[in-house]
Amino acid sequence: MRSFLALVSREVRLAWTGGGLWLPVIFYLAVATLFPFVTGPDKALLARTGGGILWIAALLSTLLPIERLILPDRQAGVLDQLALRGWSDESIAAAKIAGQILAFGIPLLLATVLGSALIGLPEAKLPVLLLGLAFALPALSGLSVTIAALTAGLSGASALGGLLFVPIAIPLLVFGAGTLSEAPGNAMQLLAATALAITALSPFAAGAALRAGRT
Amino acid sequence: MTIRQASILTLTLENVAVYRGNRVVLRDLSLSAASGEILWIRGANGCGKSTLLRLIAGLLMPEAGEMAVEGRIALADENLALDPNLTVATALNFWAKMDDAGPEMLETAMTDMDLQSLRDMPVRYLSTGQRKRASIARLLASNAGIWLLDEPYNGLDSASCARLDQAISRHAASGGIILVAAHQHPSINVTLSLVMDRAGRAA
Numbered sequence: 001m002r003s004f005l006a007l008v009s010r011e012v013r014l015a016w017t018g019g020g021l022w023l024p025v026i027f028y029l030a031v032a033t034l035f036p037f038v039t040g041p042d043k044a045l046l047a048r049t050g051g052g053i054l055w056i057a058a059l060l061s062t063l064l065p066i067e068r069l070i071l072p073d074r075q076a077g078v079l080d081q082l083a084l085r086g087w088s089d090e091s092i093a094a095a096k097i098a099g100q101i102l103a104f105g106i107p108l109l110l111a112t113v114l115g116s117a118l119i120g121l122p123e124a125k126l127p128v129l130l131l132g133l134a135f136a137l138p139a140l141s142g143l144s145v146t147i148a149a150l151t152a153g154l155s156g157a158s159a160l161g162g163l164l165f166v167p168i169a170i171p172l173l174v175f176g177a178g179t180l181s182e183a184p185g186n187a188m189q190l191l192a193a194t195a196l197a198i199t200a201l202s203p204f205a206a207g208a209a210l211r212a213g214r215t
Numbered sequence: 216m217t218i219r220q221a222s223i224l225t226l227t228l229e230n231v232a233v234y235r236g237n238r239v240v241l242r243d244l245s246l247s248a249a250s251g252e253i254l255w256i257r258g259a260n261g262c263g264k265s266t267l268l269r270l271i272a273g274l275l276m277p278e279a280g281e282m283a284v285e286g287r288i289a290l291a292d293e294n295l296a297l298d299p300n301l302t303v304a305t306a307l308n309f310w311a312k313m314d315d316a317g318p319e320m321l322e323t324a325m326t327d328m329d330l331q332s333l334r335d336m337p338v339r340y341l342s343t344g345q346r347k348r349a350s351i352a353r354l355l356a357s358n359a360g361i362w363l364l365d366e367p368y369n370g371l372d373s374a375s376c377a378r379l380d381q382a383i384s385r386h387a388a389s390g391g392i393i394l395v396a397a398h399q400h401p402s403i404n405v406t407l408s409l410v411m412d413r414a415g416r417a418a
Contacts, residue, residue, distance in 0.1 A: 006309060082313070
């Protein structure tokens with residue numbers, strides 16, 4: 001457990017020093033800032049669409065750190081050294097996902113408070129948006145680590161990562177945006193169930209990808 | 216393959232074969248080493264020395280043959296495995312934590328590899344030789360019984376080579392097993408020597 005926490009804290013530290021923490025948050029807030037410039041000061045329109053835009057921004061900002069999640073560790077031999085110490089690929093993936101949740105998910109949740117104000121989201125919708133993102137961000141973190149493991153070392157990894165990521169993340173986006181609609185129905189339950197399934201499966205998928213990429 | 220922790224270390228390979236893609240890199244290769252032995256593996260470029268070490272480390276699986284390893288393994292190869300933005304001491308401390316090695320062990324390893332004056336320098340600023348010394352310090356502090364060293368003398372000056380030889384001798388004297396894949400003959404007495412041919416066999 002001690003070494004698992006050491007690896008998680010390393011991931012957070014690397015995100016902090018390598019831009020993996022700030023870049024997605026800045027991108028997210030930039031979208032929230034720029035969107036009202038495009039639509040104009042139509043409060044009703046912003047209230048209706050702002051939540052969905054924040055969901056799209058959260059999804060796309062997940063893609064930004066993909067290239068630094070696995071490839072540098074593979075090239076530097078860190079993954080080999082961990083495997084040598086008895087770490088299973090699934091455990092390595094789980095630690096990376098946990099680190100990504102802490103380094104990316106939590107800052108993004110905090111930025112959502114500011115982002116929702118910038119985009120003019122009604123105050124009543126903020127708790128719903130935060131709850132939805134709290135469910136979805138671990139899944140998005142799991143997906144980003146999985147895609148990073150699948151594409152590490154491939155030419156055009158970023159573009160390929162985006163192509164793989166977006167279709168898998170669409171259910172999260174649909175249910176997440178659905179929670180903010182006028183008739184949310186059971187969108188939150190579906191979002192939670194989908195996010196839980198993706199989060200639970202991600203370490204195994206990412207672990208298999210890490211194993212397949214070992215040379 | 217069997218890997219166990221043990222106070223008496225042994226390493227045995229019998230008729231192992233390793234494929235990389237369609238190419239047979241190691242074939243029909245056998246070796247054994249016990250506590251206190253230093254094995255020098257040599258051969259031409261591409262003959263499979265690094266593959267052999269990766270196989271023993273458990274990073275590759277043999278396609279054929281038997282392999283039994285008793286004891287913890289540490290590997291120092293061409294990959295540094297140290298975070299470039301961290302200082303030398305912090306980056307090495309991460310691996311010491313992973314190995315449950317105490318701070319004294321890490322300090323001793325850093326002293327052995329003459330890294331104390333570089334401890335607060337970010338890894339990205341190290342020279343090639345200094346990086347090699349840091350990589351070897353990670354291995355020294357690993358608390359492992361079996362050391363696998365892949366071209367450990369590359370990039371090291373003569374003083375650093377002598378320091379490494381001393382560390383190898385001490386580890387062998389304390390019952391460790393050391394496998395050195397290198398073109399140049401270590402200046403210490405090696406117990407065994409394995410020459411590999413281009414077909415990945417023991418010549």
